[in-house]
Amino acid sequence: MREFGETIFAEMSALAVRTGAVNLGQGFPDTDGPSLIADAAIEAIRAGHNQYPPGIGIPMLRQAIAEHQRHFYGIELDPAIEVLVTAGATEAIAASLLALCEPGDEVVMFEPYYDSYAACVALAGARRRVVTLRPPRYGFDPAELDAAITPATRLILLNTPHNPTGKVFSADELAHIARLAVEHDLLVVTDEVYEHLVFEGEHIPIATLPGMAERTLTISSAGKTFSFTGWKIGWITGPAELVAAVRTIKQFLTYVNGAPFQPAVAVGLGLGDDYFDAFTADMRAKRDLLCAGLAAAGFEVFVPQGTYFATVDIRPLGTDDGRAFCLALPERCGVVAVPNVVFYDNVDEGWHLVRFAFCKRTEVLEEAVTRLARW
Numbered sequence: 001m002r003e004f005g006e007t008i009f010a011e012m013s014a015l016a017v018r019t020g021a022v023n024l025g026q027g028f029p030d031t032d033g034p035s036l037i038a039d040a041a042i043e044a045i046r047a048g049h050n051q052y053p054p055g056i057g058i059p060m061l062r063q064a065i066a067e068h069q070r071h072f073y074g075i076e077l078d079p080a081i082e083v084l085v086t087a088g089a090t091e092a093i094a095a096s097l098l099a100l101c102e103p104g105d106e107v108v109m110f111e112p113y114y115d116s117y118a119a120c121v122a123l124a125g126a127r128r129r130v131v132t133l134r135p136p137r138y139g140f141d142p143a144e145l146d147a148a149i150t151p152a153t154r155l156i157l158l159n160t161p162h163n164p165t166g167k168v169f170s171a172d173e174l175a176h177i178a179r180l181a182v183e184h185d186l187l188v189v190t191d192e193v194y195e196h197l198v199f200e201g202e203h204i205p206i207a208t209l210p211g212m213a214e215r216t217l218t219i220s221s222a223g224k225t226f227s228f229t230g231w232k233i234g235w236i237t238g239p240a241e242l243v244a245a246v247r248t249i250k251q252f253l254t255y256v257n258g259a260p261f262q263p264a265v266a267v268g269l270g271l272g273d274d275y276f277d278a279f280t281a282d283m284r285a286k287r288d289l290l291c292a293g294l295a296a297a298g299f300e301v302f303v304p305q306g307t308y309f310a311t312v313d314i315r316p317l318g319t320d321d322g323r324a325f326c327l328a329l330p331e332r333c334g335v336v337a338v339p340n341v342v343f344y345d346n347v348d349e350g351w352h353l354v355r356f357a358f359c360k361r362t363e364v365l366e367e368a369v370t371r372l373a374r375w
């Protein structure tokens with residue numbers, strides 16, 4: 001695991017603290033989620049929900065997760081055997097790769113990729129095969145994807161809406177991926193933590209495509225949807241035997257997690273559509289503010305269709321080294337961002353790209369764009 005070192009998010013957040021810069025690096029909101037949800041956690045602590053919860057998660061939360069999948073996507077799940085509560089999406093990703101991959105298996109994934117994917121593939125003793133998403137639309141070359149599938153391929157690891165690019169995979173793209181999965185009898189693990197942050201197009205869970213329900217594990221997290229990233233309540237849903245395999249691994253990673261937060265997240269999942277709509281609308285306004293500011297500062301901006309991240313090409317500013325740029329940015333402008341190159345195997349593809357998070361208060365984003373104009 002030597003190559004993995006410290007995550008870029010820890011490194012850049014430490015840089016922000018050290019320099020007092022505005023932190024648009026690590027993706028966490030600077031305001032809390034609904035007080036109704038926070039109150040439910042406080043009540044749960046006071047009511048004594050402080051010991052180990054059931055290994056698969058409390059029934060109320062599993063029920064709420066199943067209901068959420070039915071309400072938004074028409075996915076029917078048995079909360080007793082097809083839903084597992086995890087310590088954030090991070091554990092769901094780790095446990096599913098450890099459960100489903102044997103040493104030597106190959107995992108096909110898109111780059112740029114969320115950093116824990118590569119680390120967890122390595123932990124499982126598997127090998128990653130990456131297919132590059134290229135700006136401005138961050139599409140993939142179907143022939144490249146087809147060629148990445150080999151007899152050793154075990155699963156396709158998907159992320160939509162996609163971090164760091166903000167891409168939302170289209171119906172056609174998902175259909176292509178699903179066709180390959182069925183044809184080669186592959187499993188799909190799909191990370192959909194930004195499912196409620198789609199500004200253009202529509203979030204389509206790949207599990208809803210023909211032939212996919214029986215081979216797909218779907219992951220999400222309360223961190224993103226309810227702005228409580230520190231609570232680490234995530235979940236994974238899918239066919240009972242795959243969920244059982246993941247549960248076996250989870251037992252030995254964390255055993256259980258977040259007893260008093262589980263009923264609170266169930267309250268969140270039960271909020272009306274107005275909560276989810278307002279959350280998306282608020283983040284869309286923040287996206288527009290940041291992207292306009294980044295464009296005014298001279299960057300080429302790839303306006304994201306979803307998530308709370310925007311990627312820019314820094315070359316119009318006369319430099320092409322994203323990592324050096326991000327290390328200099330706090331001193332020169334008082335802003336922290338993340339160099340996308342760390343999310344690539346093919347470093348040339350991401351050398352000149354930088355990610356800014358916009359899950360921050362309006363005045364913070366305004367201050368950041370004012371500062372960025374000084375570069």
Ligand code: PMP
Nearest residue numbers: 088089090114163191221223234
């Ligand atoms: N997947 C993606 C794509 C992410 O951006 C993140 C970061 N929040 C995670 C997983 C991890 O989620 P959690 O904090 O719930 O572990």
Ligand code: GLN
Nearest residue numbers: 009010025026027028163
């Ligand atoms: N997912 C968040 C991001 O991409 C960070 C989470 C973390 O620090 N691991 O910024």
